[in-house]
Amino acid sequence: MSETKEFTYSDVSEHTSKKDVYMVIHDKVYNTSSFVDEHPGGEEVLLDVGGQDATEAFEDVGHSDEAREILEGLLIGNLKREAGDPAPKTSTTSSSAPKSSTDAAGLGIGVYAIVLVGAALAFFAYQYLQSNQQKS
């Protein structure tokens, strides 16, 4: 038998309290209880993903190598996936892809158009008032 302990998703999901919190990152199981108070990003975010797959949350922050070393120290085993478990989470960069830049450009042109039309109107209104004044 291998030394690595195996946890099912439901095992992990039982550990959600501050004093006893597990999480899954890249299909490995970590006991983060001792680290909750020390986390530079705050305890709240860790407890939010307690008992769950935190891969995406962890990777989205872009944690340093130091953070990954700390993580290794908290490793307690591997995740054993069972039928019906949530699909593995991966950090998808595509989901955070910037929105179509043409939207912003379109808005920019719209703003210019409004400013130009406004300026033109002001100009003609001024001309009109001037000519009226000269007549009287």
Ligand code: HEM
């Ligand atoms: C056990 C897993 C985790 C470990 C060992 C860990 C470790 C660390 C470390 C060492 C830092 C300092 C910056 C760095 O070295 O990258 C940090 C910052 C941070 N972490 Fe985590 N983290 C974990 C999980 C998470 C999760 C699940 C979130 C969820 C969103 C998160 C959110 C953050 C944020 C927002 C910061 C930035 C704090 C700041 O710069 O003000 N972390 N983490």
